Amino acid sequence: xxxxxxxxxxxxxxxxxxxxxxxxxxxxxxxxxxxxxxxxxxxxxxxxxxxxxxxxxxxxxxxxxxxxxxxxxxxxxxxxxxxxxxxxxxxxxxxxxxxxxxxxxxxxxxxxxxxxxxxxxxxxxxxxxxxxxxxxxxxxxxxxxxxxxxxxxxxxxxxxxxxxxxxxxxxxxxxxxxxxxxxxxxxxxxxxxxxxxxxxxxxxxxxxx
Numbered sequence: 001x002x003x004x005x006x007x008x009x010x011x012x013x014x015x016x017x018x019x020x021x022x023x024x025x026x027x028x029x030x031x032x033x034x035x036x037x038x039x040x041x042x043x044x045x046x047x048x049x050x051x052x053x054x055x056x057x058x059x060x061x062x063x064x065x066x067x068x069x070x071x072x073x074x075x076x077x078x079x080x081x082x083x084x085x086x087x088x089x090x091x092x093x094x095x096x097x098x099x100x101x102x103x104x105x106x107x108x109x110x111x112x113x114x115x116x117x118x119x120x121x122x123x124x125x126x127x128x129x130x131x132x133x134x135x136x137x138x139x140x141x142x143x144x145x146x147x148x149x150x151x152x153x154x155x156x157x158x159x160x161x162x163x164x165x166x167x168x169x170x171x172x173x174x175x176x177x178x179x180x181x182x183x184x185x186x187x188x189x190x191x192x193x194x195x196x197x198x199x200x201x202x203x204x205x206x207x208x209x
Contacts, residue, residue, distance in 0.1 A: 036064035041072065041113030043106050048115065050096050052122040053152030058092040058115055060106035076106040086117050097152070122150040127158060127200030129193050134202065136183040137209040142172075144179040144202055146193035162193040172204050183207075 040063045048056045062072040078088040085100035094104055096119040105114040126149045136142045146158040164174045164181075171187035174180065181191055183206035191202045 036066040038062050043113045043115040049118040051151045056094045076108045079105045122152040124198050129200040129202040135205040138183045142181045162195045165192045
């Protein structure tokens with residue numbers, strides 16, 4: 001409180017007696033300071049974009065009428081405007097499901113804040129080549145299959161869309177878009193199926209009959 005102004009400032013919740021004194025004469029009043037009141041919630045990131053099946057962590061920061069801020073991520077109530085697009089846990093972790101846009105909202109009492117989550121198409125995360133190992137005689141064929149797994153957990157046969165290569169064409173060749181390998185000479189070759197930046201491999205051993 002200003003010593004000569006009478007201006008009091010609340011510091012923390014509680015009650016204080018304010019006294020004005022002039023010489024031997026004084027007067028007093030009671031001042032009750034209440035807890036700071038939440039005025040707004042900011043959700044960060046304000047906008048985010050993830051592939052279907054991926055997660056995005058959101059954070060809620062509350063601002064109070066005394067100017068202080070506090071992390072409210074674990075105490076607010078989280079909701080998604082489109083649960084078919086994305087769901088959100090009690091800790092603010094959103095899980096994307098399918099393409100679309102959802103508004104992620106954090107609420108505490110009557111105060112809320114929100115962010116926008118855009119879900120894009122699922123992305124390829126891995127390729128499995130089967131059989132993982134095979135053995136053929138020289139001149140014999142071996143069909144390989146490529147199965148892609150996506151970020152949303154779905155799988156797809158990529159045998160005719162992946163690019164196939166052999167690490168040693170003097171041992172085995174393979175048709176680029178069919179996965180059909182042919183043994184050439186005794187030895188071992190690594191067969192690779194590639195789609196974009198993702199690839200999977202298998203081992204082909206060629207024997208001499």
